[in-house]
Amino acid sequence: MAERLQKLIAAAGLCSRRSAEEWIAQGRVSVNGRQAHLGDCADLSLDSVLVDGVPLGRNDRKRYLMLNKPRGYVCTLSDEKGRPTVAELVKDCGVRVFPVGRLDLDSEGLLLLTNDGEWMQRILHPKYEVNKTYHVTVAGEVGDAAKKLSRLTQIDGEAIRPAQVEILYRGRETAELAFTIHEGKNRQIRRMCAAVGLCVKRLRRVAEHDLLLGDLPIGAWRDLTERELSLFQ
Numbered sequence: 001m002a003e004r005l006q007k008l009i010a011a012a013g014l015c016s017r018r019s020a021e022e023w024i025a026q027g028r029v030s031v032n033g034r035q036a037h038l039g040d041c042a043d044l045s046l047d048s049v050l051v052d053g054v055p056l057g058r059n060d061r062k063r064y065l066m067l068n069k070p071r072g073y074v075c076t077l078s079d080e081k082g083r084p085t086v087a088e089l090v091k092d093c094g095v096r097v098f099p100v101g102r103l104d105l106d107s108e109g110l111l112l113l114t115n116d117g118e119w120m121q122r123i124l125h126p127k128y129e130v131n132k133t134y135h136v137t138v139a140g141e142v143g144d145a146a147k148k149l150s151r152l153t154q155i156d157g158e159a160i161r162p163a164q165v166e167i168l169y170r171g172r173e174t175a176e177l178a179f180t181i182h183e184g185k186n187r188q189i190r191r192m193c194a195a196v197g198l199c200v201k202r203l204r205r206v207a208e209h210d211l212l213l214g215d216l217p218i219g220a221w222r223d224l225t226e227r228e229l230s231l232f233q
Helices: 005-011 017-025 117-124 145-151 188-195 226-230
Strands: 029-031 049-051 064-069 098-100 108-114 132-139 164-170 174-181 199-208 221-223
Touching (some): 005 017, 005 049, 017 029, 098 117, 108 117, 132 188, 145 164, 145 174, 188 199
Antiparallel strands (some): 029 049, 064 108, 064 221, 098 108, 132 174, 132 199, 164 174
């Protein structure tokens, strides 16, 4: 039976219906090789529905993964430029999962992936204010940079919420800083560092809320434990 595309996408556990409508409007969904439009319907038993180039299918098994994302991978299921994607790193998990949020191409560390759309939207919603902690190696004059960074409320004319910043290590030419932020605007930490004259050499997410990356090897993934899932209730 044919159903609205946003209903099919939500039923597959990829996201909420509202987010599915946004994906359709953004051109991320196709039906039988043609770009889909809001209001379109499909029958999964007859039609080929792709989301980000990946076939849509129903899946009732919910999975919640933690990946230690390496540099050089994009947080999408497919990439028009042919760059490696995080989907390739978790393809052996048995189900199709989507990234919860983003880490840019040159960033690494803790990335959550799931096929539970409601859980993903709950974590991403600003009202839940999920803290994210990053360890950032920088070059430049550190001095009182931690204080300056903590006081920033605007970058490139865009308002941001103050970050918690502390110096973990200070060497002769580089230093390591810890940033804790809520929002994660586009390349926020890199832009903040540039605003105070620092150059980011390495950026690694090490925690979300009380969930820690720990010693998970780069490029490896694992399922979250029941205890870890309970942290986001």
